[in-house]
Amino acid sequence: GVALLTKAKPLAVRKGLPTADEDALRRMIIADLETPVGTLTVLNGYFLQGECRDHPTKFPAKQKFYADMMNYLSEHHSPYQPIVIMGDMNISASDLDIGIGEENCKRWLRTGKCSFLPEERECMDTVLQWCLVDTFRALHPDT
Template identity: 55%
Template sequence: MITVPTICPGLCLRGALHGAGPETTGQLASLFVFAQDRRFMKIVSFNINGLRARPHQLAALIDKHQPDVIGLQETKVSDEQFPHAEVEALGYHVHFHGQKGHYGVALLSRNPPLALHKGFEGDDEESQKRFIWGTYADSNGQPVTIMNGYFPQGESRDHPTKFPAKQRFYENLQTLLESHFSNEQPLIVMGDVNISPQDCDISIGADNAKRWLKTGKCSFLPEEREWMERLKNWGLVDSFRHLYPEVVDRFSWFDYRSRGFEDEPKRGLRIDLIMTSTGLQPRIKAAGVDYDLRGMEKPSDHAPIWLELN
């Protein structure tokens, strides 16, 4: 795990102002003034499926939602080639953890993070770049930790490397939460989790779903749902499902080849989630899946998802 030095890591903004030097105090004070101007915090998660191929979608997302924090997955660009200047020109600080052609995650924020970390403990240079997390000031100047992950897809139950890698990713996240956090802390885990938590999150046709289960294809295998259930038992809440327990027609991934997004009713999977800690749950205000952005020209196969917190 890489820890990136930032402004006052891990400190509450109001507390950090006390006793700080003139330069740091100025930075934090300006950050706090901005936070006071916002009565809610908006977070977006988006598997962009190639950042350099879809700058138009990122620009449209920002123009429409004006998020405080954006988590991108599957950026598919090395750190050396990341379009840093172009993203900053959109009005965001950006931190990224990527590799050429595959995987890759990034966090974009209106204000700089108070702390930032890349990867899990035990990761090395050869580890896939799939996880980044930071701490940000909310509208009250209090810290909210936001974890952004591109969870492994896993392929199928019998795959010798991909399925164990998916299980290991979920175990690493579980260990991080249990060893470093309380579920009463303000915390968000979001990203392309590559698991549909419930049957109402699946719309690929009954025959296809049965075949996937029979052949051990990943996305809603019983053991995958057990991994997700462990996270929920720790204290994570699926924000969309919390607000809309009966909605059965919202999905976040649509296969290009079968053109599931163009069909009515749409055929896809809800495998992108923004989950909050139970401590943050009372502040869930609104959540959604943006079909308009999925309907753009040359889109990602995923739709952006969003959350507003009081």
Template identity: 30%
Template sequence: MRLFAWNVNGIRAAQKKGFLDWLQREQPDIVGIQETKAHPEQLDDELLNPEGYYSYWHSATVKKGYSGVALYSKVAPKSVQMGFGFEEYTQEGRTIVAEYDDFVFITAYFPNGGRDHSRVPYKMKYKAHFLQYCNSLRKEGKSVIFCGDVNTAHQEIDLARPKQNVKTTGFMPEERAWIDTVVDEGYIDSFRLLHPDEEGCYSWWSNRSGARENNIGWRIDYFFISPDLKDRVVDAHIHADVLGSDHCPISLTLK
């Protein structure tokens, strides 16, 4: 079972850059999309109903062209939920929760703290409530997979210039500490499970000249799994060669 996540930085822009060709070539079983920047009524049938896939869309209502997540799935989930019970996040179109027979799959676009750090408190609230929700699913006996743009690099190995970015949102101590908590509670960073010490593995690069070419990036996109799924992990990969966004796709393969 091949699962993908990708912050496309605008699904319509990504479509022009070959997103649907990529989808048909890779044939993921499930793919979580972040930062769609679109409402379904703005999209053509090719994006809404690509061959072989069901699609689900959760768009921001606070303003158009902002945030938004989507889910493409070869098998229709048992249930699909937009958001996880908090209107302040739901209105920003940040989360889709899809339940399958053997796990709950969550695609999430975590808030950006902002250059002036004005959104860091909102980001930390979302993170806290999100983890509470995942834990509530586990208490019900469900396996959990959550993926997407967490907008935080965990360790120094996860960005090219850690020393220069300690005071930059995305690598501030309180943001990183949340991922520590996630790991302490048993969730597994699937990429680091298989590549614990591999350096230079990034999923996002600034649009500034030369950042991607010189691999001056950040690993801020993740697949986290609940511990009961650990033995099913076959592969976890960052597809840095795939263009079309300032992020690249990441994948998780399960038995």
């Protein structure tokens, strides 16, 4: 599950995405917080790991979770609204995010193990193309 701790009382809190099944309800908290520049929406998620590309349920569920989140954003928000998406995304968006060594990386790709498959990176690219920035990578481009 996920938790979201704030000093200020949220304006609204939603558990799960509108299309979520019971398991997915425990994987996302969405809160609206009042800030000096307007309402900030925070999506705090525990994104599915997916296991491997060939898993009959886990990998498709991971892709669906990302698609559901993007559908939620496009239906309820604008790319120009203040939004934070945070949590355990379970995707290494760039090679700099992979810490398992080159040989293990090649083996994981060869066997379809999740975390940095091209399909997963496409999911992350879709998120970032929604006028979002990987703040860690922006602050630490070479780390």
